[in-house]
Amino acid sequence: MFCPRCGSMQSDELKFCKSCGANLHAVRRAVDTQQTHKKHDRNKPWFAEMAMHEAESKRRQAELDHRRGIGPEVTRHNEIKAGIITGSVGLSVAIFLYVFMQGLIASGNVSASTAEILSRIWVAGLIPLLVGLALLLNGLFVSKKLAEVVRRAAQPASADTETNPLELPSVETTGFVPADYSITEDTTKHLKSH
DSSP, X not given: OBOTTTOOBOOTTOSBOTTTOOBHHHHHHHHHHHHHHTSOOTTSOHHHHHHHHHHHHHHHHHHHHHHHTOOHHHHHHXXXXXXXXXXXXXXXXXXXXXXXXXXXXXXXXXXXXXHHHHTTGGGGGHHHHHHHHHHHHIIIIIHHHHHHHHHHHHSOOOXXXXXXXXXXXXXXXXXXXXXXXXXXXXXXXHHHHO
């Protein structure tokens, strides 16, 4: 076994590293525990395990995006950009396939039944075009609402919004609040008269 701290080779019977004193017994126990947790549970279906891994992957991606500062607004702009690019590629592919296939048909080297098939191949370009349109619409409308909700939740409540009647007002420390009475009022009256 290699020591995880210093990297020196140690025998499997040792509890502590001879070079640096690291606890090798604890390392072995952690490795053994990790290996037993990674074993496949035969009672759990494979798709449930795959869904768990996908959910964990999405959670990690969301956390990573949050650390990078990629919020809903940036994601929205990325969706719009991806929609435009994908839709443009789909339109380009459809036009290219239409022109290319019409050229093959016009050459006269294909049979009538093959020409019927070739004249419709351009439809394959509609798939990325429609995907691009879906991304574009999602970015323009659906993600916009999500970005607005997140933005509103992040903004502090302003003075013109509804306030809770049970909420205490904020402390104003710049004004002087006159007192209705004074502890020294009677004392100072006596001093002025003498």
